[in-house]
Amino acid sequence: MARNSHEKRAERQWLLILLPSLVLLLAFVIYPALYSIYLSFTNEALTGAAALRPRFVGLRNYTRLLNDAKFWNALFVTFVFVICSAVIGQFVLGLISAMALRRPIRFRRLFSSIILLPNAAPEVVAGFMWISMLAGGDNATLSRIVSFFGVAPADWLQVFPLSMIIVVNTWRGIATAMILLTAGLSTIPGEIYEAARMDGATPSQMFRRITLPLMMPTILLYMLISAVSTIAVFGLVYALTRGGPGGATEVVSIYIYNQSFTAFQLGYGAAVAVVALVISLILGIAYVRAMKVEV
């Protein structure tokens, strides 16, 4: 009996010291998320008549969304951005780096430090660095590099905007992929490779038959983490292009920002936000299941 009441008191204490965190998360994350669902059913605006007396408009924001070419463009741009930079670019370069760094070569720590560097740069700084790299004119860095191979200089962010933000985001995320995949690679026992080598397997066979299958859980987890974090990218694209030119790099997070703070249509912006929240949550649930949380 004494033990029971003691345990009850302990449980109350746990709740008590968790309470401040709980309150902050409820107030500044959960409540805003629910509130944006509510806003998406109103014609709330920052200016004009609707700002004074917002009305309930039912599903009108959502029907407008379905017929809004700019919304579909934003979804498409986000999709291409996530697939090309997170699923392909960061993953491939991260895997190559992780595998190369597993070899007993020199300067490993130096190489991995340099590869980690872009991840440390704040979004705005990263954006400006690449504005310099990709600027128009013969003197900009990328133009000078490609002219070496006989390619004409260009104003890269104007001519290939989406490809360029994909390159920049790939640059920024190689480190995350490399670290996660290094952790995954280190769980594969070396004896398996030894045995395969004895049987005369070639390196490419070992990669396809051993490395890839055994890495699958790690790769899946990485894909989900990097997909959700890439959907959330805002500052990097905003500093580089602010969604332009002509919506070519208007990913969903930029579109929400422009609708809400440039067009001042909070209700409509909230409907777009709800779509982004739902997509992220679906990926998030897959991620939580893949993680197999241990208690």
Add this chain to the structure above:
Amino acid sequence: MAVISPSETANKGRSDLIAYATLSLISIFCAVPFFWVLLASLDGNAQLFLHWPEQWTFANYIKVFTKEDGAKWLFNSLFVVGGATLLVMVLAGLGGYALSRTRAWWKLPFLYAILLIRVLPPTALVVPLYKFLLTLNNAEAAVLRPIFGSYARDIMRWTGFIDGYLGLILVLATMQLPLALWIMKTFFDGLPRDYEEAALMDGATLIQRIRRVLIPLALPGLAAAGLFAFMSAWGDFLLPLIFLSSPELQTLPLGLFRAFLRINEIDYGLLTALAFIYLLPAVVAFGFARRFLVQTFSGGVKG
């Protein structure tokens, strides 16, 4: 069979060469953009393009603090991000301890919830968050104004929810909390319970247990949680962009962004010096955080 055949040695040499070559290429790709910031910030004639400075100078750095409000931006960034980091360390230290030790029904739902909160894109939350903070702010102003009169504005600069230090600190801290709670929960899971049970036997209260046993033991975990909170809050651009408007409250990312918006008269030397000042603490923190990266990025991956 420890004998390595000549063909195998050659093979190994070739593979190593490929490893060096690919790593060098990737490293150049990663490093080149940083050279522009570093070189242009020390260049008396800095331009948008990467080139070797002809006259080396510290004038750009001096200008950041004399011609521009660099000192104020730096102070604001350090104050806001430092405040948020401290808050996160305290809350996540306590909360992570509770999450690790409790056996209540809400443990698993709470853990799932903080993982899911991490995937929500902040841009999708800022509009309702802005409206909510505006309501809180107006309520606070309505209370303060009759009491403090004309001083209320100055007080609100510190304690306001919109365009005030407090609001930005709370919001920045909240965004870092889920990861920090997760780090601390995992950390306490790995800490043996013997010490606490011994303290409990001696009749120590919760506060005593936290002060004498937990804080000393939890320092490595708190360091990791604090570093990640600092790095992520330091690099954040969206939240200050939306929640700050007074010039007195501008932080480094905003000062940098606005310096870049003066299209016709961009001073690239000044801009890159400012960027370097903003970049440096992030890189230093990242260097310290390096040994925690694996556990944090891989979260619950076994192995």
